[in-house]
Amino acid sequence: MIEIVKLTGSRAAESAKLKKILSRGGGLNDDVLTRTDAIIREVRERGDAALIEFTARFDGVQLTPETLRARRQDIEELAAQVDDELIAAMREAIANIRHYHEHQLTGDWEIERANGVRLGQRVRPLEIVGLYVPGGSAAYPSTVMMNAVPAQVAGVERIVVVTPPAQFKQNPVIAATLKELNLFEVYTIGGAQAVAALAFGTETIPRVDKIVGPGNQYVAAAKKLVYGAVDIDSIAGPSEIVVVADDTARADFVAADLLSQAEHSEDAAAILITPSEKFAEAVREEIVKQTRTLSRREIIERSLADFGALIVVESLDAACELADQIAPEHIEVVTADSEATAAKIHHAGAIFIGPYSPEPVGDYFAGTNHVLPTGGTARFSSALGVYDFLRRTSIIRYTEAELRRTVASIGRLALAEGFDAHARSATIRTVDS
16 A cells, blocks of 8 residues: 655655656657557558548447548537436536636737837637547546647637547547537547547548547557647656645545546556645545545555555645645645645646645546646646637737848848848848839
């Protein structure tokens, strides 16, 4: 099960357990990248024919160009299987997500400088976005919401959904989510071939400007390989949480929060950082107790054994410093003064403050986005948001008077870089004929 690790001073950075946690995931191996690259090339060269062939090979489903796209009627019939209470919860969650993300909208701006020069920025949404919805035994309607709603708020007019062909039959809740979001351009293909189709287009599937949404290692590899031809959200790693807590927190609450992340996968990381060894012991006892009743017990136990830790440090300041070094996807802060403690933390995808702000409220309902940076990338990356679906274009309006005033400086800078044609482009306009 999960172990208690005592760290003091500079030893924190040298902890073998912490190094193991921070190095998990391992990235994409060469074999996966090679196989994925071959799939992408086939889709680029043969379009729909390659999609149909790969779907038959990998999913055991025979499609035709006419059946690549799911019928609206089928989506609506599947959505009707979902109970009304879940639909009501879904609608409220969507409203919360939409309300939060509307505050991220930004508009055009302009400034005026000397001699009538006007400079500005024009903000426009992407025209078409691709959303990958993973298949398998699990269904993640919340992830569909978190990816689609910010795009809709940004003003993206066309969202193209791809998902493995068995997805709708296995998980009608996904169809219900798509219906609630009015997303009916849905193609029943998955894997690297779906990413390739979105990135380059086929006879049936349009080329998009950006691809968002999670998937397996082949989907991640495909997103990595097509980046540049199309934008992507990120290459997401395993889920992770750090809880910074003192002995004023409830051990059962903290244990439940750690378990909520450990159940994601065997390589998920769940870490408590506390100045109280007694509290760490109490959390461990609660973890053992609560794990017995959970349906994903085997996954949780492997995750906690390999990548979980209850870390005891010298002080709350040391806890905050260590949390910043880890820069995790999620940080919960539960201390005597949670606000003051949280103010000392700078690197996290999302910070949950106080005993009644567990991480799942962010996953599902609060309205903040749960597509977050992982693997320490919170040092330089942010949550998915409206701004990820907007293009910013610079606007320049110079005048003759200002060009004449500055042409010598422009010419000197251009010539310093060896670009005499650049210099002439400016000077030719100031030579009196």
